[in-house]
Amino acid sequence: MLQSPDKLDYAAKRGQSVNRWSAARLLVTIAAGALLWATVAAACLCIGSNGEVGWPADPNVRAFRKEVVLLASLVGASLGAAGVVYQAILRNPLADPYLLGVSSGASLMAYVWRFPFVATMGGSMLAAMSGAMSQQAFAFAGALAAIALVLLLGSRRGRLEPVTVLLVGVIVNAINGSIFLLLNARFPEVTAGAGGAFAFLVGGIQTSLLPVQEKIAALIAGVGWLVLLYLSGQLNVAMLSEGEAQALGTRIQRVRWAGLVVASIVTAAAVAISGPIGFIGLICPHLARMMFGADQRRLLPWSTAFGAALLAAADAVSRLLAGQRFVSTLLPVGVLTALLGAPFFLQLLWQRGRGAEES
C-alpha cells in the first residue's frame, strides 16, 4: 500500500528531532510517576496483616494502613531518588545510597542510643521529646556523622574523586559494622529487649513513630528531592570525566558535593525511620534506565516513583504473607524487595541483551 506523502515526510523526519525536555514534560513525567505510585498504593491499602484483603471499612484500620503505606512510599521514594544521584556522581552502576556509610552510621547510633546512660543523657537533652524521638534523631545524626566522615576523609583539598569516596565509604561501613558487633558481643543485654542485633541490621516499616517524626522525615526528603531534581540536568554531565564535565560548563566539584550531601541527607531521613532496607536504591535507578533511557532528568522522577511503589508493594506482600499465616511474623521488607524486584530486573536485563544482539 502506498503511503501518503505526509506519512513519508513524517517517517523521514522521525529520528531527526528530539523531544524537548520542557517544563511541561517534566511535570507530565512527575504526574505519570505519581499516578503509577498512587495505583500501587491504593492496592496496598487493601491488604491487611490480619489476613483481611479488601478495602478497609473501619476508618481506624484505614488510617493505620494509610500510615504504613505512606511511610513505605516515603522511604522507597527517598532511596530510589538517592540511588540515581549516587550512581551518577560516583560513576558506578553498583552504587547504592548505603555505600557511603549512611545506613551503618544510623544503625550504630540507633544501637548506641539503647545504652542506659545514653538514653538518660539524650532524654535530659531532649526532655520535651519522647524517647522514641531521640532514637530516630540519634540514627539521623549517626547517618550524617558517617557521611561527613566519609566526605572528609574521601576529599583532598576540597575535591571529591569518585573512586576515593567509594573506597572510604566501604571502609567506614566496615568500621561501623565492626564497632556494632563488638559492642553487641560485649553488652548483649542492650539489644535483648529490642529484637536482638538482627533488628538493627535489617530495616522495616515501623508503626511506632510519632506524627512529628514522620512529618520531619517527609519534609527533609521532600526538600532534598526538589534540590536533586534541580541538579538533575547536571547529573548527565557528572557521569563524564572531570575534564569533559568542566568543558561542558559544569562546576563538577560543586555538583559532586551538592549531589552527594543532599542525596545522603535524603537517605538519612529515610534510614532514621526505617533502618536499612536494601535493594531499592540499587535497582530502581536501573529499572528506570532500562525503561526510559539514560537521561538523568527523566530517571530521577521515575526511579522515585518506582522506589515508592516497590517498597509499598513489598510491605503489602509482607503483610499478606503474615496475614495468611505463611510466616509466623512480619518478614523484614528488605527480603521482599529483592524477591519482588529481582525477577523483574532480570527480565529487563535479558530483554535488553537480546535487543543488543539483534541491533
Added chain:
Amino acid sequence: MTSLLQSENLSFSYGDRPILRGVALRLAPGEVVALLGPNGSGKSTLLRCLLGHLPASGTIIWEQRSLADWRRRDLARRVAYLAQSPAWEPEQRVSDVLRMGRSPYLQAFGIESPRDVEVVGQVARALGLADFFDRRMHALSGGQRQLVFLGRCLVQEPRALLLDEPNTFLDLRHQVDLGHRLKDLAKRQGIAVLMASHDLNLAGMFADRLLLLEVGTIAADGPPEEVLRPELLSRVYGLPMERIERTDGKVYVFPTVNGDAAS
C-alpha cells in the same frame, strides 16, 4: 586578524616536575592548528591548561578576556573540548550524547529551550547522524562514536574546538574524513581548531599551522613545510627522519627505517 586565543609565558608543573615552560601561542578564527610532539611533551596538558582545567601560570586570553574572568558556563559556549577517550555509557543513545552539548545553555531543572533542540537537530543532520539518533552508543563503530562526540562539541556552538588526539581510535579512512570535516568547519563556520596529534603527515595535510612541542617548550610554530623538517623532527623525536616533497609543495616525513641509525 584578532586572536581568539592568546597565551604568553604559560607554565605548568606537576609538583616540582615542570611540564610546560613559557609557552606562547595564538589561535585565530577559522584556523586549523595541529599540536605535535612526542609522548610527554605536554600536548594534552597544554590543552587542559588553555581550558582552565589545570592551573597554569602566565596569561591565557580568550576573546580579549583573561581565562580567570570567564564563567565556566560562558566559556563552554565559546570553546568545546574533545577528550582523548571520551566517557560514554552503553545505555546512552546518540541523542542523549548530542544533547549533553547543550549543558552550558540549560535552564534550572535541566529544562531545554526550543533553540536547544533545534541546534541538536541541525548538527545531527550536518554530520549525517540523524538516522542514528535512537541508536545506543555501544551499537556504533568507533568512527561513528567519534563523530557523535564531535557532534556534542558542535552542539555547544563553539568558536574554538580543542581536540586531544581525535584520531586515536579511527582507521585511515575515518582519520582523513575527520580531517576534511574539521577543515570544512574552520573554513565555512570560522571555527578555530587546535588539535593534538601524533600523525605528522595527517597534520601536515589538514592544518594551516603546526605547533611542535619539545619537553614543554615550543620548538617550532609555522606552516607544515616549515615545521616538517627532518633535522628538527629528528632532534625532537630522537629518531632519524626523511622527507619527500610533492610537486604541489606538500611535504611528507617518515622515519628512516633501513639505515644504521634506526637498527
